[in-house]
Amino acid sequence: MPRHNTSVCAACLNDYVVEQVKRAIKDHTMFGRGDRILVAVSGGKDSLSLWDILMRLGYDTAGLHIQQGIGDYSEQSHQKTAAFAESRGAELILHSLKEKEGAGVLELADLTDRSPCSACGVMKRYNFNKIACDRGFDVLATGHNLDDEASRLLGNVLRWQEDYLAKQFPALQATHEKFVKKVKPLYRLAEREITAYAVVNKIDYVIEECPMSVGSKMFVNKEVLNRLETDAPGTKQAFYFGFLERQKQEDLSREDETIRSCTRCGQPTTAAVCSYCRILEKVKTAP
Amino acid sequence: MHVLLQHPKRETEIKGPRTVGQLLKRLNLLPEAVLVLRGDELITEDEALKEDDIVEIRPVISGGS
Numbered sequence A: 001m002p003r004h005n006t007s008v009c010a011a012c013l014n015d016y017v018v019e020q021v022k023r024a025i026k027d028h029t030m031f032g033r034g035d036r037i038l039v040a041v042s043g044g045k046d047s048l049s050l051w052d053i054l055m056r057l058g059y060d061t062a063g064l065h066i067q068q069g070i071g072d073y074s075e076q077s078h079q080k081t082a083a084f085a086e087s088r089g090a091e092l093i094l095h096s097l098k099e100k101e102g103a104g105v106l107e108l109a110d111l112t113d114r115s116p117c118s119a120c121g122v123m124k125r126y127n128f129n130k131i132a133c134d135r136g137f138d139v140l141a142t143g144h145n146l147d148d149e150a151s152r153l154l155g156n157v158l159r160w161q162e163d164y165l166a167k168q169f170p171a172l173q174a175t176h177e178k179f180v181k182k183v184k185p186l187y188r189l190a191e192r193e194i195t196a197y198a199v200v201n202k203i204d205y206v207i208e209e210c211p212m213s214v215g216s217k218m219f220v221n222k223e224v225l226n227r228l229e230t231d232a233p234g235t236k237q238a239f240y241f242g243f244l245e246r247q248k249q250e251d252l253s254r255e256d257e258t259i260r261s262c263t264r265c266g267q268p269t270t271a272a273v274c275s276y277c278r279i280l281e282k283v284k285t286a287p
Numbered sequence B: 001m002h003v004l005l006q007h008p009k010r011e012t013e014i015k016g017p018r019t020v021g022q023l024l025k026r027l028n029l030l031p032e033a034v035l036v037l038r039g040d041e042l043i044t045e046d047e048a049l050k051e052d053d054i055v056e057i058r059p060v061i062s063g064g065s
């Protein structure tokens, strides 16, 4: 991290972070000046920083916040996201699961025997994509950073989940007319660098973690990588960037496994009925 | 020094460490997993600490998916 003597230098840090994001956008042709970008914002450090950086770079953006209905945590997330948008005069789209789907993440998990994170994941992926498409956005941007991607890669490699590997690219083209292009402009930046960016720019983000994340495997993988990083700085980058280089060479952009349209809602899926519709079915038939 | 910690939010007094690096070691924290603030200033591992300093240790790792 850029520093002078023993303090982190805010000006140099900002230059560094913005440069890395510019490079990510360029290297993976994520989007251009004419594109409308929907930024998925949770209220955490990564997504708010991403939105801040894209606005700083002059891109045409709007934020999308999903209210998950997980008690205080979700309330705080909503408040901080709304305050951020307002302070910058930015457009924020809100989507409340309780209002639109009829139940929050915890109820959805109960009704479907899924874990809260699994139900939450389906709701987020579905709504991010659908709202982006319906409202005519060209691309959906999420705040995934280097630690997110490297730890996910580690998890996938440990189990040799090769199907998932192809989807771990920082830019995914739309492979169905109802898929929006998805990009991760922060993939070059360590979680620590993004947090520092949020702190020096006084971005008021939610420090609390989602209560459902306690004991998540993601923490373990991130900790393992941070241990390796402490011993040999540059390990995380070498691991994830090395993977991207190899992917490029092998050109794994092979045809996606038979993406078709959900028979109920028409959204892209690999099954006859998509996971979202299967979850909502349970909400409708709940006593 | 007075130390503010998160997850869960708590405060504690710690005596002895003379640098940020030593403080983190004492708390068994990886430098890569936290940021250390004194007031508004982000300080690095080599920064000297005084007994009457108030420092905040901010975790940088988020979980979930």
Ligand code: SF4
Binding pocket: A105, A116, A117, A118, A120, A121, A210, A211, A212, A213, B063, B064, B065
């Ligand atoms: S931890 Fe799980 S429930 Fe909480 S926001 Fe993340 S995916 Fe959703």
Ligand SMILES: [Zn+2]
Binding pocket: A002, A003, A004, A009, A010, A011, A012, A013
């Ligand atoms: Zn500087």
Ligand SMILES: [Zn+2]
Binding pocket: A262, A263, A264, A265, A266, A267, A273, A274, A275, A276, A277
């Ligand atoms: Zn469907």
